[in-house]
Amino acid sequence: MSRLLADVAVTRGGFSLEVALTVEPGEVVAVLGANGAGKSTLLGTLAGLYRPTRDEVVLGDRSLAGVPVHRRRVGLLSQQALLFPHLSARDNVAFGPRAAGSGRRAARGTADRWLAMVDATALADRRPSALSGGQAQRVAIARALACEPELLLLDEPFAALDVDATPAVRSLLRRVVRATGVTTLMVTHDVLDAVVLADRLVVLDAGRVVETGPTAEVLRRPRSAFAARVAGLDLVPGRSCPEGLTTADGMLIGGIHPEPVAHGEPAVALFAPASVSVFRDPPKGSPRTTLPVRLAAMEPHGELVRLRAAASATGPGWIDGLAADVTPAAVAELGVEPGDEVFFAVKAAEVTVYPAGREAQGGSALP
Ligand SMILES: Nc1ncnc2c1ncn2[C@@H]1O[C@H](COP(=O)(O)OP(=O)(O)OP(=O)(O)O)[C@@H](O)[C@H]1O
Numbered sequence: 490m491s492r493l494l495a496d497v498a499v500t501r502g503g504f505s506l507e508v509a510l511t512v513e514p515g516e517v518v519a520v521l522g523a524n525g526a527g528k529s530t531l532l533g534t535l536a537g538l539y540r541p542t543r544d545e546v547v548l549g550d551r552s553l554a555g556v557p558v559h560r561r562r563v564g565l566l567s568q569q570a571l572l573f574p575h576l577s578a579r580d581n582v583a584f585g586p587r588a589a590g591s592g593r594r595a596a597r598g599t600a601d602r603w604l605a606m607v608d609a610t611a612l613a614d615r616r617p618s619a620l621s622g623g624q625a626q627r628v629a630i631a632r633a634l635a636c637e638p639e640l641l642l643l644d645e646p647f648a649a650l651d652v653d654a655t656p657a658v659r660s661l662l663r664r665v666v667r668a669t670g671v672t673t674l675m676v677t678h679d680v681l682d683a684v685v686l687a688d689r690l691v692v693l694d695a696g697r698v699v700e701t702g703p704t705a706e707v708l709r710r711p712r713s714a715f716a717a718r719v720a721g722l723d724l725v726p727g728r729s730c731p732e733g734l735t736t737a738d739g740m741l742i743g744g745i746h747p748e749p750v751a752h753g754e755p756a757v758a759l760f761a762p763a764s765v766s767v768f769r770d771p772p773k774g775s776p777r778t779t780l781p782v783r784l785a786a787m788e789p790h791g792e793l794v795r796l797r798a799a800a801s802a803t804g805p806g807w808i809d810g811l812a813a814d815v816t817p818a819a820v821a822e823l824g825v826e827p828g829d830e831v832f833f834a835v836k837a838a839e840v841t842v843y844p845a846g847r848e849a850q851g852g853s854a855l856p
Pocket residue numbers: 501502503504522523524525526527528529530531
């Protein structure tokens with residue numbers, strides 16, 4: 490098992506990525522971030538596909554600076570299985586061991602072991618055109634691992650699969666990654682991938698790391714707006730104050746401090762959308778924090794309806810994306826629809842205020 494130590498900088502067109510990260514031996518780290526945050530660029534840089542301006546990458550005891558793609562011992566699995574169409578599943582998996590110098594029989598033996606590992610023994614003689622998307626991706630997993638990579642890079646490995654195939658391939662990938670103990674970095678848009686597979690999350694925003702931590706910790710206590718959205722929580726950035734948190738534009742969000750935080754320090758207020766009440770008029774005499782919002786969208790969310798807020802033209806930008814989960818009956822009673830101006834209200838007892846993470850302080854998550 491190998492540790493990955495990476496400190497890379499790369500530019501693509503007008504975009505710049507600067508990321509330092511460590512993946513411990515055998516650890517699975519998921520990289521999350523909005524579209525265009527630089528996730529694929531990071532993976533491609535580690536795979537050796539781009540020429541970085543800073544290239545300090547150490548895998549195990551080897552520096553990968555300037556090492557070409559095929560000598561890195563890095564396996565890359567992308568959305569599409571990208572199998573060689575003219576080769577059987579077995580020969581696809583045997584291709585890497587053959588290229589690394591194994592004899593034909595030995596490489597086929599290796600391929601058969603890996604196909605068994607991904608429950609694809611029965612598919613060994615099939616060409617890719619005779620495989621379903623999920624079957625092809627299982628073969629692609631076997632092919633990536635048959636090269637015995639020291640680092641496995643997964644670029645949205647389930648994104649091209651249909652919803653029925655995804656859970657089985659996801660749990661299979663979890664099983665083989667854990668069984669092999671291969672150090673793994675995975676890009677995903679799906680929080681479920683992160684929850685099922687990843688020990689730790691790294692959140693990218695505009696080419697920089699804005700948050701990192703153990704998966705459960707980041708989802709329970711996100712410190713960046715993106716991680717909060719992924720975790721299904723509302724997050725308001727600001728600075729800690731005795732009553733809760735003050736936003737950059739001076740609004741007070743009443744909340745409790747479950748752990749000591751120095752007043753005036755960068756902090757985030759977190760609350761669950763289900764604890765937000767929605768009103769057409771500002772509730773009078775209420776001890777709640779009341780936020781004027783414009784309704785951007787309404788969508789089903791389990792038994793509830795999720796109302797998504799957009800900042801009004803004159804209101805603060807941090808309101809954008811806040812959510813309230815209310816019952817269908819409440820929506821009918823309110824008679825609201827997208828575009829309406831309404832009020833979100835939340836009680837101080839439902840809001841927790843945490844110090845903002847060190848990584849987040851340099852990022853865009855804070856004012
Ligand atoms: N071939 C290219 N030439 C120039 N710029 C590029 C190229 N590919 C990507 N970029 C830019 O690099 C930035 C990061 O792209 P990247 O694909 O790494 O983001 P991402 O986080 O993987 O996004 P997504 O979630 O949409 O896949 C984007 O702003 C994009 O416009």
